[in-house]
Amino acid sequence: MHEMLDCRSLRVVKWIVVAGIVASLAHFTDNAFEIGRYPEPSWITPSIVLSAWIPDAIVAIAALLRKNGDIVFVTLSAIFGVLLLTGLAHYAYGSASHMVFLSNFTIVFEAVSGGTLLVTLARAVARRS
Numbered sequence: 119m120h121e122m123l124d125c126r127s128l129r130v131v132k133w134i135v136v137a138g139i140v141a142s143l144a145h146f147t148d149n150a151f152e153i154g155r156y157p158e159p160s161w162i163t164p165s166i167v168l169s170a171w172i173p174d175a176i177v178a179i180a181a182l183l184r185k186n187g188d189i190v191f192v193t194l195s196a197i198f199g200v201l202l203l204t205g206l207a208h209y210a211y212g213s214a215s216h217m218v219f220l221s222n223f224t225i226v227f228e229a230v231s232g233g234t235l236l237v238t239l240a241r242a243v244a245r246r247s
Contacts, residue, residue: 123187127242131195132182134238138202138231139178145205145224146171155221157212174201187242195239202232 123131149156150167181194205225214222 120189121187122189122192122246123242124246125187127238127245128187128191131187131191131235131239131242134231134235135178135181135195135198138198138228138235139175141224141228141231142171142174142178142202142205145228146174148221148224152221155218156208157216158208159211174198177201192239192243195235199232199235199239202228202235205229 146167149158150164153162153164153167177194178198181191181198184191184194205228208217208221208225217225
């Protein structure tokens with residue numbers, strides 16, 4: 119398969135994926151155990167929040183298990199980057215001032231991880247092209 123990333127870029131992107139997993143786990147855990155602090159639809163429960171993290175984790179782990187920077191790795195990493203941005207949807211249901219600092223921090227940490235992942239991935243692919 120065609121390598122879309124060089125070895126250095128692959129390592130960097132994988133570390134950002136790991137940071138994204140940590141950020142995502144922090145956000146989903148805080149959201150599930152402190153659900154009353156988050157503005158979201160009333161039908162969302164702690165078990166739904168925790169269950170929703172599983173597909174995110176599967177995508178990230180599948181990316182990390184790839185041995186090279188091929189199209190599959192790049193695609194999985196990009197999907198995970200987009201998933202990391204979805205926590206920003208909380209702000210569609212209420213402003214940041216309606217949440218405590220920790221809740222806002224986990225959302226922003228997750229979103230920054232996603233944005234960093236997507237930008238780093240795009241730059242690395244563009245350099246290789």
